[in-house]
Amino acid sequence: MTTRNACLALDAEDSLAPLRQQFALPQGVIYLDGNSLGARPVAALARAQQVIEQEWGNGLIRSWNSAGWRALSERLGDRLAGLIGAGAGEVVVTDTTSINLFKVLSAALQVQNLRAPGRRVIVTESSNFPTDLYIAEGLAEMLQQGYSLRLVDSPEELPQAIDQDTAVVMLTHVNYKTGHMHDMQATTALIHECGALAIWDLAHSAGAVPVDLKQAGADYAIGCTYKYLNGGPGSQAFAWVAPALVDLVKQPLSGWFGHARQFDMESRYEPSSGIARYLCGTQPITSLAMVECGLDIFAQTDMASLRRKSLALTDLFIELVEQRCGAHGLTLITPREHARRGSHVSFEHPQGYAVIQALIARGVIGDYREPRIMRFGFTPLYTSFTEVWDAVQILGEILDQKTWDQAQFQVRNSVT
Numbered sequence: 571m572t573t574r575n576a577c578l579a580l581d582a583e584d585s586l587a588p589l590r591q592q593f594a595l596p597q598g599v600i601y602l603d604g605n606s607l608g609a610r611p612v613a614a615l616a617r618a619q620q621v622i623e624q625e626w627g628n629g630l631i632r633s634w635n636s637a638g639w640r641a642l643s644e645r646l647g648d649r650l651a652g653l654i655g656a657g658a659g660e661v662v663v664t665d666t667t668s669i670n671l672f673k674v675l676s677a678a679l680q681v682q683n684l685r686a687p688g689r690r691v692i693v694t695e696s697s698n699f700p701t702d703l704y705i706a707e708g709l710a711e712m713l714q715q716g717y718s719l720r721l722v723d724s725p726e727e728l729p730q731a732i733d734q735d736t737a738v739v740m741l742t743h744v745n746y747k748t749g750h751m752h753d754m755q756a757t758t759a760l761i762h763e764c765g766a767l768a769i770w771d772l773a774h775s776a777g778a779v780p781v782d783l784k785q786a787g788a789d790y791a792i793g794c795t796y797k798y799l800n801g802g803p804g805s806q807a808f809a810w811v812a813p814a815l816v817d818l819v820k821q822p823l824s825g826w827f828g829h830a831r832q833f834d835m836e837s838r839y840e841p842s843s844g845i846a847r848y849l850c851g852t853q854p855i856t857s858l859a860m861v862e863c864g865l866d867i868f869a870q871t872d873m874a875s876l877r878r879k880s881l882a883l884t885d886l887f888i889e890l891v892e893q894r895c896g897a898h899g900l901t902l903i904t905p906r907e908h909a910r911r912g913s914h915v916s917f918e919h920p921q922g923y924a925v926i927q928a929l930i931a932r933g934v935i936g937d938y939r940e941p942r943i944m945r946f947g948f949t950p951l952y953t954s955f956t957e958v959w960d961a962v963q964i965l966g967e968i969l970d971q972k973t974w975d976q977a978q979f980q981v982r983n984s985v986t
Contacts (some may be wrong), residue, residue: 571893572886572959580848580955586879590952593775593800600957600964604849605914608800611863621817621859639855643827644846646858647808649865650799653873654772654791655782656810662845662859664853667773667777667807668701669795673821674790674809674850675709675738678767679717680819682737689737692880693728693766696721699746702771706740706886725752736766744774744912747939749904751779755786762787772795775822776808777864778880778913778949780873787817798913798949800864805857809848817843824880825850834952867951876919879950880913883958886913887946890962898969903943914947923967923986924974931979934961938986 583586593609603607625633634640653660656958664670675692679830682689694705703719710717712736722731732739739761744751754770758799772793775781777800782793789812795801803908824834824839831840839846888902901918905911918927923941929936936946948958 572890573954574959575954575957577600577886580882582942583765584879585953586871586875587665587963589867590911590954593952595794595952597794598797598933600961601660602934602936602946602948602953602957602961603952604800604949605778605797606747606937607803607947608797608864608949609804609868610950611860612801613866614802614860617860617863623870632641633855639853641808642855642858643849643853646865647845649862649869650732650776650795650808652777653781653799653868654793654810655784655786656791657813660816660845661808661810662793662811662848663806663808663858664849665807665809666804667771667792668898669823669850670706670792670807670809670848671702671769671771672709673823673850674769674811675706675740675791676822676920677819678738678769678790679709679813681815682767683816684715684980686737688718689735689766691720691733691735692738692740693720693722693731693974694740695725695742697725697745697747698740698742699771702740703743713905722879723872725750728757732761732764732766734765736764738767738769740769741773742771743915744779746774747903747943748916749774749912749944751775751905751910754781754783754788755931756760757826758787758789766982768947774912774914777868777876780877782811787950791846795861795864797947799861800949800951801861806854809845811845811848813844816845816847823850827851827853863946871951878951880948881908882949883948883953883955884911884913884915886955887948889964890959891965894962894966895969897969913949914945916943916945919944921974923982924979924986925968927977927979927981927983928968928974929961929965933962 593919625637643662643664646663648658650659758768767789769790776793777798794807796805828847830842922944923938926938
């Protein structure tokens, strides 16, 4: 079994370890939930203060020009683009993941209605993140044009589910429950062979695993910045559209920020060219500005280095949990194969919720997802190998002593 001293040695050799100092992590906490909410960059506090005191307080409305507020969504999109294999001028940081999915799914269906009007099926996974399913369901109902969802229960079912009726295949690259990662390039090729368009949700991919949208031939992508990109609670999401598709149709949320001539104040809408047409309303500048603090840290490394450490951390966690806690009914539901694993690891346990609450009480923060899933995220920018070892020892103690059986750990919180 790997020892704590061996983990200390790994930390001493870790070239990414100095980046941890750029995060404000509480003492006595092992944070394994960056897959749900990233830790705060130290610089975010000063950046928020700068926006509030200087740019808003002194610059007032002038800061839309002098502080670059108007162009911020597009400028941040350019900085994020390299992390997902997109080009300059192809990404905007704006709105929420749900809203951006509504935009790109609407656009994809419009494109297909022009190309192949008979296609009326949206294929996705039953285990996709619920908001993706809800948005697709709501859009299909709103359009009243015979659209329906076809759900598959496993990635292996996808090839059979995509047929001549399929308009769009909407997938999350890394599954939020299991951590299973699709082969984006091979899956996109399959989707295109069947005449459908591919939408990828990168919520658990951006900043966690290498992504190359253009090499994969993807059509649309959306994702969030508050997980691995460390943009802050509820920070703005992003949208990307393949250059060949971006100007073919209008997205339906035609707000003034997406207008070709915003301050001409025209009475009819004319979309901007390129990805700017996927902007909608006035941007929440204070929150948006903090996204850059996380991107500044990514600029000091590369996704290949982050991926190597991510896989080493998740390999270590799986190994230690199975060695230390193997007698306690834990079931690994995350793929062992590197090519199919994201940056979080999930184990099922009959008392998963209570175990997670007991862990949190001991300073180890993971999270819980139905059914019975204990989820642990590993963020290479700030997670250490020694923290992995310590977290598993605490998990083992909780399971050995059945600490989770205490009444306080049975009470369900509104957020799990």
